[in-house]
Amino acid sequence: MTVPFVLRRPSGLRGNLLASVGGNTVFALGGWLTLVFLTKLTDAATVGRYVLALALTAPPFLFANLQLREVQATDPVDGLPFAAYFRARVLTTSLALVAIGGLAFLYDGATRTVILFTALGKALDAVVDVVYGDWLRAERQGLVAASLALRGLTTALFVGLALVLTRSLVVASTVSALQSGLGLAHALWIRKEPLASLRGWMRTPAPALRLLPLVPLGLAVAFDSLAVNIPRYVVERYDGLAAVGVFGAVGALMQLGGATVVVALTQIGVPRLSRRYAAGDAWGYARLLRRLLATGIALGALGLLVSFLFGGKLLAAALGPSYAPHTALLDWTMLNALVWYVGGILACGVTATRNFRVQFPIFGAAMVAVSTAAFLLVPRYGLEGAGASVLVGFLVRAMANGLIVRRALRSL
Secondary structure: OOOOHHHOOOOOHHHHHHHHHHHHHHHHHHHHHHHHHHHHHOOHHHHHHHHHHHHHHHHHHHHHHOOHHHHHHOOOOOOOOHHHHHHHHHHHHHHHHHHHHHHHOOOOHHHHHHHHHHHHHHHHHHHHHHHHHHHHHOOOHHHHHHHHHHHHHHHHHHHHHHHHHHOOHHHHHHHHHHHHHHHHHHHHHHOOOOHHHHHHHHHOOOOOOOOHHHHHHHHHHHHHHHHHHHHHHHHHHHHOHHHHHHHHHHHHHHHOOHHHHHHHHHHHHHHHHHHHHHOOOHHHHHHHHHHHHHHHHHHHHHHHHHHHHHHHHHHHHHHOHHHOOOHHHHHHHHHHHHHHHHHHHHHHHHHHOOOOOOHHHHHHHHHHHHHHHHHHHHHHHHHHHHHHHHHHHHHHHHHHHHHHHHHHHHHO
């Protein structure tokens, strides 16, 4: 396989880590600013409509993504070409877009339009993601970071401007989808892929990427997304869109700070852990995984401490005075973040062994656990019950991944 010029210069671990943390942080900040604009310029019900659209569109697209970026990252550089991954992603994303289009018509006019434009934006983002997978395979986290940062900032800027001018979530969703299209065009331009070559990829033969073995991967991440979003569906059923808005806005704090670092660590860690595991280097694999876990635990503990000490002030400053009373929900969110960091890093260790099928029952069990907890706890305890139900699912996921990693180490 011929590797494009921009992919030929891998960076060191420290450079990759700094670049990845920076890019993911700025991207998460962009998403956070979008939510802040909504909380400041609209009401809680509008925020709830936005959160609901994200909750409904995330699981189908995560399933359709089939974790191709992780598969690419652990694929040898001389393995399948980019065209095979690109073709697979376009196919599965198109199917997800059609499915969500049908789901959207179960809702009223404004909510339906927001769901459709949110889905369009996620579809374009999904295609960008497979470009990122190609860069990560060559350890060019700097390119991914630069693209993420640019997308995050420009999306927040244009969506914020749209909200200031119109106060309309429909207009803001439309602008966000258009910005996702620009992000895709920019990523392909960086990769030096002209638009004409996209048509060629769809016509000319390319080595086939077998999608069927990847279905358990897609189901795994879809179940993982459902474990987070099912409580939102239950909250909407019992308490309405305004409560969903509060739950989603407070929960979004988990995506800032520690979560961006952990995501960056897993992106960098998967290919390095994969090489150590493939070489039979049990000591190197375990040592790197312990370092990643220590970082995740420290970040989670710090977030929990900040929540305990400054929760009300943090919520008032970030989201507005009306959110300040929800300190208990913030405590649950930070505890969930700690367990999610640990479970995500352990899942990274499982992915590095290329034991993809085992993820399906792990995330399936977590989804069942959180669903049961949500329907038992939300009607009685409201938003705090929703936060506790998320914790139940995250604990199941973390413990199961830990057992799989332990078994993998024993096999080396």
